Amino acid sequence: MAKVVVVGSCNCDLIVRLDHLPREGETVSGGEFFQCFGGKGANQAVAAFQAGAQVTLIGKVGRDRFGESYRESLMGLGMEAQDLLQDESSPTGLAFILVDRTGKNQIAVASGANLRLSTEELSLLSDRFLEARVLLVQLEVPLPTVKYALELARDRGIQTILDPAPVPPGGLPSDLLSLVDILTPNEAEAEALTGCKVEGLEQIRQAGQRLRSQGIRSALITLGARGAYLQTATGEEFFPAFPVNAIDSTAAGDAFNGALAYALSEGRSLREAVIWANAAGALATSRLGAQPSLPTHQEIEALLALHPA
Template sequence: MTAPRPMLVVIGSANVDFTVQVERLPQMGETVSGGDFRLSFGGKGANQALAAQRAGAPVVMIAKLGRDPNGELLYQHLTAAGLSADGLLRDDEAPSGVALIMVDSQGRNLIAAAPGSNRRLTTADIQSLSSLAFAGRMLVTQLETPLETVEYTLRQARDHGMTTILNPAPGRLLTRDVLVLADILTPNETEASLLTGMAVTNLVTAREAGEHLREKGSQTVIITLGANGSLLVRQDEVRHFPAFPVTSVDSTAAGDAFNGVLATALLEDCPLEQAILRANAAGALAVTKRGAQKSLPTRQEIDALIRT
């Protein structure tokens, strides 16, 4: 009898994204004329789940959608993409999450999200799906659902012997009680700054922030640094992984591509250093295309970039 493939569980948000392309991002109080508008799909949870799936992982996603028109769009999109409907809960009261995104000519973005039904994903919801949520080998989660739910999910996953990855996005302060539950913590510069109170602007300050987060209870910290790649900080090792040189047009889902592919590589028993290399490649490829989920690379594209 063939043993079942190890499974990745992603618990997090799903949104409908409304994006306007602009020449430059507006200043406070300023209106700028935009270019193209597009409706697409996002949410850090959904992005990371689909990034992992495209990289070859068997994925289960747990999220809460509204019963509004946007919720129907999300449900049809996620199931058509191959994610099981078993983990897609529905809320009768709150609308589905949405994100308003502006992207400038250099690929930089501003994002504001209304969490909607994502905010109503409760510990009771996770308990009701415990046979699904904690049946895998690895769990990935973020901070677009209630912190109480995130902490419960991480604790239960650890109790079930799962490896846990916490992408602390959007950035916010976290207590030691939460940080110790993540086997791997993956903030970007902004999130690392919020978590530590330090201004993370380069490799030196990223290393200081990583060491500070380890002192606060994190075991392994990987800080993503955009065009500067990523920095691994763990016991007895600090290592910089340079970025792959690409032309950026939209950085919206770069971090989600990184996290999804990092989890996939670790699920396949890649050494952490090789997993970070693959995740860097995924993040680089994601910024070369517009949109969130449309920009997520395939396994073949990741392999091809690494070979160059």
């Protein structure tokens, strides 16, 4: 049985790499086109798997060529796809991604079948939680489904990680946040959830305090090229980023969350898990695409050996 359960989205990513991102009303031509597999849920499941975890991914695709190719891709990696459900009436989710030469991106998503993953379907798969140590969820599937997954985990004593992306209008309800052990927002998400500009250390600290005041146990804010910041009931720590040649930040957060889940599922301390996750996130920026950029266990270990924390 899997040690990491991921409940989340599956998208096919349609990527165009450009010299610069278009401004409003601007057409930019001359780009390179790529097609990859993505969605925060699946990306994080693959990231955990690549890092070394036993993973169960619970998600939903359409009964279409994108959905079939998605299942084939996961199985090609060596993952099981029996819990990747198919919807008869909605298409597989699609993400349209523009990436510039520096790795900055713009993303638009047509969620499709992701929005049809229900609590009833999750209930039928509740036995997947029996031996899990970590649950990893995001916000690209319906909020009631996310909350139900967190409740299943809490009832079974499973550690919970929520990547709050995308932040819904009005933020997140307190009864959901109270089920979260570790919240992993990026700078924009932390600002949306707290109203704090996440710039200087004092502002980052204040954002962490506001997040923890909403019921979560640990606030872990990812800061892009600056690294990550962790605040718990017993203290705080800033983790500087690992030096890499960044070309695409699309899946950096997903690599971070997946590696974090893996490390915690193996019994590492939260501090050790954050260092591991920080290395994975950095490595993911050095390659183009979502799942193709996710680093292996050996690659993460090699970076950690080069730059001991």
